């Protein structure tokens with residue numbers, strides 16, 4: 001049975017085609033039209049994989065743009081899809097921490113991956129990928145270089161949580177001649193603290209499944225493990241957790257209709 | 260009797276020399292050393308006015324840098340000094356709203372100017388002068404031009420409160436060809452809503468005494484009056500409310516010691 005999950009985020013649109021244990025995936029920028037982004041990315045992935053649209057028995061949409069998708073069978077909230085996908089990638093439940101380009105969220109699951117509670121931030125750029133982008137620009141480095149530069153460095157103190165005030169602090173530190181790599185370590189600690197400050201309300205975590213663009217940053221990953229005192233696993237397909245969860249819901253839905 | 264109030268803020272240091280109803284005042288950037296900023300600004304004002312340091316019977320310090328001032332007789336919190344000064348400039352109590360370069364605060368006073376309650380924000384750049392600075396830079400105009408440009412304009416909707424996300428919205432609006440003056444009106448409404456969102460917990464205000472750098476912006480002032488449904492008075496010496504309050508406390512202190 002072939003099903004699809006379409007996750008239209010504010011920055012990127014992720015699509016998963018799921019057949020048994022086979023996961024096909026594609027990510028494209030969302031751009032101005034969430035509906036077009038969803039449809040085009042879905043069709044591009046069909047083309048890449050050689051499947052026909054008629055072979056897809058059920059399509060579930062998720063993410064902030066799901067309401068604009070008029071070609072799907074059902075829309076499911078991103079929290080539920082994200083947890084479902086994360087628990088498929090890394091079994092055993094625990095805490096999902098997702099740090100995306102413009103938001104961050106924490107989802108508490110039981111051992112079976114059922115959502116028990118969640119919290120999210122999409123109002124404040126601090127503790128999101130945007131914070132890292134602003135700081136990287138201030139430091140004149142690329143976001144992709146941050147992890148390597150901060151590795152094993154002693155973090156300098158960044159006092160402000162606010163992206164705007166922290167940027168000024170970073171510029172001051174540079175002007176004072178502080179070590180750039182230690183500044184970056186401080187920036188990573190700031191993101192980690194902010195996100196863990198939000199997630200730690202759920203208490204100690206058995207394991208953390210770390211997803212979203214920032215999960216690719218190995219230094220943030222290590223600092224998060226230290227801050228949380230728990231193992232942090234960043235699955236390869238973490239970015240597709242929401243789309244994968246949607247495709248799994250689509251499979252449930254189709255199975256029910258067939259039975 | 261000559262007394263002094265020294266208000267060392269994070270951005271600017273304000274000093275007032277007070278003799279009867281005569282208010283002498285001076286403002287200088289705080290820079291790296293709060294202590295030096297306080298002392299130098301105080302001495303520069305003495306020079307300008309021709310008074311000797313020995314003629315000043317009492318000196319009270321306030322503002323975030325007050326703890327570094329080793330030449331003062333007493334330190335008083337900025338909330339109390341600010342209210343005291345504001346109520347001296349505009350009689351009858353009410354609500355003081357101060358929007359500075361990096362923070363904002365609201366102080367509820369009774370009709371005699373006694374502080375009943377207060378709230379402040381110095382953690383988030385939204386709803387502070389910094390928000391306006393970032394937006395002015397994005398629009399390529401000077402902060403001093405904002406009020407004139409936004410005058411009588413219909414505000415465009417800016418959805419994000421966050422300075423970082425709002426800046427992206429402003430850049431998108433510009434790219435879409437939206438009217439710059441209506442964007443600025445939208446920016447002013449955003450600041451006003453944010454600050455009034457914080458201050459309105461105190462309920463309806465009899466009158467609002469508006470101080471801090473942003474109080475000079477006539478358009479923000481008008482929008483605040485509309486939002487709050489109360490008259491907004493921005494006294495000429497509003498920036499010196501804290502220093503003036505400190506000088507008034509110094510006068511009390513000296514009077515008590517003399518009696």
Ligand code: SF4
Nearest residue numbers: 124162163383421422
């Ligand atoms: S704290 Fe800074 S980053 Fe967060 S909402 Fe405020 S302005 Fe934005």
